[in-house]
Amino acid sequence: MPSKPVPVNTVRLTTAQALVRFLAAQYSERDGSEQRLIPGVWGIFGHGNVAGLGQALLQATRTGEADLPYYLARNEQAMVHAAAAYAKMKNRLQTFACTASTGPGSTNMITGAALATTNRLPVLLLPSDMFASRAPDPVLQQLEDTRAGDVSVNDAFRPVSKYFDRVSRPEQLIPAALAAMRVLTDPVEAGAVTLCLPQDVQAEAFDWPVEFFRRRVWRIGRTEPEPAAVQRVAALLRSAERPLIVAGGGVVYSEAEAELRAFAEATGIPVADTHAGKGAVPWDHPQAVGGVGSTGTTAANALAAEADVVLGIGTRYSDFTTASHTVFGDPDVTFANLNVARLDAAKHAAEMLLADAKTGLAALAKALEGWSVPDEYRAETVRLADEWRAEADACFDLGHGPLPAQTEILGALNEALDDADVVINAAGSMPGDLQMLWRARDPKAYNVEYAFSCMGYEIAAGVGTKLAAPEREVIVLVGDGSYLMLASEIATMVSEGLKVIIVIVQNHGFASIGALSESLGSQRFGTKYRYRDEDSGLLDGDVLPVDLAANAASFGAEVILADTVAGFREAIIKAKANSRTTVVHVETDLYGPNPPGSAWWDVPVSEVSALDSTEAARAAYTAHKRGQRHYL
Ligand SMILES: Cc1ncc(C[n+]2csc(CCOP(=O)(O)OP(=O)(O)O)c2C)c(N)n1
Numbered sequence: 001m002p003s004k005p006v007p008v009n010t011v012r013l014t015t016a017q018a019l020v021r022f023l024a025a026q027y028s029e030r031d032g033s034e035q036r037l038i039p040g041v042w043g044i045f046g047h048g049n050v051a052g053l054g055q056a057l058l059q060a061t062r063t064g065e066a067d068l069p070y071y072l073a074r075n076e077q078a079m080v081h082a083a084a085a086y087a088k089m090k091n092r093l094q095t096f097a098c099t100a101s102t103g104p105g106s107t108n109m110i111t112g113a114a115l116a117t118t119n120r121l122p123v124l125l126l127p128s129d130m131f132a133s134r135a136p137d138p139v140l141q142q143l144e145d146t147r148a149g150d151v152s153v154n155d156a157f158r159p160v161s162k163y164f165d166r167v168s169r170p171e172q173l174i175p176a177a178l179a180a181m182r183v184l185t186d187p188v189e190a191g192a193v194t195l196c197l198p199q200d201v202q203a204e205a206f207d208w209p210v211e212f213f214r215r216r217v218w219r220i221g222r223t224e225p226e227p228a229a230v231q232r233v234a235a236l237l238r239s240a241e242r243p244l245i246v247a248g249g250g251v252v253y254s255e256a257e258a259e260l261r262a263f264a265e266a267t268g269i270p271v272a273d274t275h276a277g278k279g280a281v282p283w284d285h286p287q288a289v290g291g292v293g294s295t296g297t298t299a300a301n302a303l304a305a306e307a308d309v310v311l312g313i314g315t316r317y318s319d320f321t322t323a324s325h326t327v328f329g330d331p332d333v334t335f336a337n338l339n340v341a342r343l344d345a346a347k348h349a350a351e352m353l354l355a356d357a358k359t360g361l362a363a364l365a366k367a368l369e370g371w372s373v374p375d376e377y378r379a380e381t382v383r384l385a386d387e388w389r390a391e392a393d394a395c396f397d398l399g400h401g402p403l404p405a406q407t408e409i410l411g412a413l414n415e416a417l418d419d420a421d422v423v424i425n426a427a428g429s430m431p432g433d434l435q436m437l438w439r440a441r442d443p444k445a446y447n448v449e450y451a452f453s454c455m456g457y458e459i460a461a462g463v464g465t466k467l468a469a470p471e472r473e474v475i476v477l478v479g480d481g482s483y484l485m486l487a488s489e490i491a492t493m494v495s496e497g498l499k500v501i502i503v504i505v506q507n508h509g510f511a512s513i514g515a516l517s518e519s520l521g522s523q524r525f526g527t528k529y530r531y532r533d534e535d536s537g538l539l540d541g542d543v544l545p546v547d548l549a550a551n552a553a554s555f556g557a558e559v560i561l562a563d564t565v566a567g568f569r570e571a572i573i574k575a576k577a578n579s580r581t582t583v584v585h586v587e588t589d590l591y592g593p594n595p596p597g598s599a600w601w602d603v604p605v606s607e608v609s610a611l612d613s614t615e616a617a618r619a620a621y622t623a624h625k626r627g628q629r630h631y632l
């Protein structure tokens with residue numbers, strides 16, 4: 001006998017209207033606190049989304065049927081950066097959706113997607129796609145592939161997304177949207193989630209089961225460690241004489257700072273940090289030794305050189321952290337990694353402790369109760385950290401001229417800021433200086449994106465960070481190169497009334513890649529913003545008349561100029577007192593001096609060359625390369 005159909009209450013909506021209603025009903029939960037998973041949508045409209053998602057967002061606002069505020073970005077890459085920075089500030093418990101038109105609007109988001117996935121930050125991307133019906137093909141901005149009819153430019157999102165789907169029929173939205181939420185709230189999978197929305201499907205109506213739109217709570221949870229794994233790692237640490245902790249972003253995202261501090265104090269194990277982990281332990285804590293690796297402190301790198309057991313917590317061990325596999329120097333060094341993700345836990349042939357950082361640290365602390373490193377090792381940690389702090393103090397007070405050194409500007413800024421103020425940066429010479437010198441006391445006060453190190457992240461991230469933490473002062477540090485790449489979100493800050501301080505560090509070129517080029521024998525070739533010199537044929541003529549202060553003012557920001565350290569200090573005090581977006585423009589010396597380096601970074605030098613500078617650099621490279629190894 002045929003069974004009767006199950007009665008389902010339905011509501012007739014377009015796919016876009018359904019998605020808006022669905023997103024407004026999604027919540028995340030951890031430790032009992034619930035919050036909206038997707039509290040808003042960023043976008044730029046074109047023919048791909050203006051009448052689909054655009055109409056749905058308008059209808060939601062006009063009728064109040066779904067609470068999903070819309071933010072208008074100036075560049076699609078930037079809006080994904082804003083969403084990633086927001087998610088970072090919210091410890092991955094919340095993020096934004098981003099809607100873009102077909103073709104270039106969508107492909108502009110690919111860099112942002114890669115940044116989010118590389119940094120393990122959830123973002124929901126909604127690129128519009130070519131017609132599912134194919135009726136008017138090829139539409140404006142449609143790629144035509146001679147080999148396959150179903151390929152669109154959006155397929156380029158696949159390798160940079162942790163979940164990818166194309167909603168080619170309205171009803172496909174149901175499994176696609178649920179899968180998207182699952183991945184967005186999974187700390188192991190954290191990254192970009194892409195739902196491609198063909199422009200005709202966005203506007204197509206369907207009878208949706210009302211159950212699809214009920215309030216849904218996605219429980220993020222905390223993975224408990226396996227007791228046997230805790231015992232194995234505890235035994236390894238007990239056997240150690242010179243253990244070292246490498247604290248990464250997982251500590252911060254898991255809000256495990258108190259556990260890490262307590263663990264470090266009880267065991268006496270020194271704590272080195274990565275960019276994403278900075279601030280988890282305050283810089284002046286007795287076990288804190290600062291950044292480790294290529295741009296690490298002398299203290300952290302000296303301890304790493306002799307560490308017998310390295311406990312990595314929530315770190316992905318980038319090449320900067322390991323100094324390209326050279327910073328850990330003990331031939332018998334072994335690793336234990338506490339991480340939610342097997343991908344990271346398994347690195348360097350480690351004893352794996354698969355768990356959330358908070359629960360994992362609590363379990364480890366219990367298993368190691370009563371055990372500590374020898375007093376001499378604690379004393380050595382403090383001595384090395386003190387030595388480094390004296391070096392850092394010297395970098396802050398060089399009396400360099402005529403233009404200040406960047407380290408002096410960073411020192412003055414660090415001193416002028418309060419503990420909760422957030423500093424943002426991503427690329428250029430500043431991340432290295434900050435990794436060595438910045439003194440953070442608050443785990444959310446340091447937002448340096450150094451997994452993708454994407455020029456152009458900085459200002460956009462200022463927007464996302466300020467939306468996430470309106471109560472905090474947000475300071476964007478941006479080099480002139482990064483500024484030139486993507487400054488347009490200053491207009492967004494102004495229109496949204498977001499008070500952000502942007503410090504433009506103007507040195508007329510790439511201090512970072514210039515110094516790198518010189519050290520690799522490439523003589524700073526092509527790293528300065530200069531007129532082309534007629535005699536040499538190179539870009540080494542006069543400085544260009546580019547005026548970034550005037551450019552920033554043209555967006556509606558208030559601009560303060562500084563050309564000395566004292567002037568910069570005053571400018572920051574004024575900027576802090578301001579209530580609107582303020583840009584502080586400071587000129588610094590392109591040639592440093594840089595803080596003292598104590599580790600290497602593997603950037604290959606030409607094996608054969610007709611230049612003496614390259615030959616010399618190759619010899620140095622070959623020598624360094626001998627110290628590189630797999631940790632097996
Ligand atoms: C999108 C992108 N393109 C290229 C690079 C490679 N890169 C790293 S730093 C840098 C120069 C940065 O210049 P600027 O922002 O002025 O900072 P500075 O080096 O002067 O401190 C470049 C081109 C990058 N990180 N990101």
Ligand SMILES: [Mg+2]
Nearest residue numbers: 479480509510
């Ligand atoms: Mg520069």
